[in-house]
Amino acid sequence: MNLRRKIAVLVSALALSVGGGVLAAPPAAADEPCASNKLCLYRSTLYRTMEFSTGSVSHCWWLPDYNLGPHPWSGIVSYRNNLSVKATLWWVYQDDWNATALATISPGSHSSDTQGGHFAFDYSKAICTGDAKPWNHIAL
Incomplete structure (x- = not known):
């Protein structure tokens, strides 16, 4: 083979291997797993972020402490409840510490x-697990 053909074959082989590598790359935004005994809240769709x-089954948390509070934060965009409660x-x-359950x-x-x-x-x-109420668990 002459030199030009060798270079052409080499360039073609490199292009195929690079192209195949790009096609086989993992997705950039894979979901984040949630353990079987956990409640997980995400700031993005498809269980990301x-x-x-x-894993607590009777407690409350203030959502703004976790970047999940009311707008202008994004709120809870996806969730998994793998708890038994x-x-x-x-x-x-x-x-005045009045609270209303929304969902x-x-x-x-x-x-x-x-x-x-x-x-x-x-x-x-706020979010509470089990029968916990926010006025018993969250200090403002």
């Missing part, structure tokens, strides 16, 4: 995209 995870989303009025996440439930105008996931201020 986990901001909160707990429900998780309740709460709106809490800070001035319940059942044991074993999940959503890869809560967006679409669901008020509870966009605007909740």
Whole structure:
């Protein structure tokens, strides 16, 4: 083979190997796993950008502490509840400690995209597992 053909074959082989490597690359945004005994809350769709995870079955947390509070933060965009108890989303009025339950996440439930105008996931201020109530667990 002459030199030009050798170079052409080499360039073709490199192009195929580089192109094949690009096609076989893993996805850039893979979901983040949630353990079997945890509640996991994510700031992005498809279980990406986990901001909160707990295995507690009777406690409450202030969502803004985890970048999941009401707008202008993004709220809870996807979730997995692998706990054996429900998780309740709460709106809490800070001035007088009145609280309103907005939604319940059942044991074993999940959503890869809560967006679409669901008020509870966009605007909740607290989340409690089991029968816990925010006024018993969160100090403002």
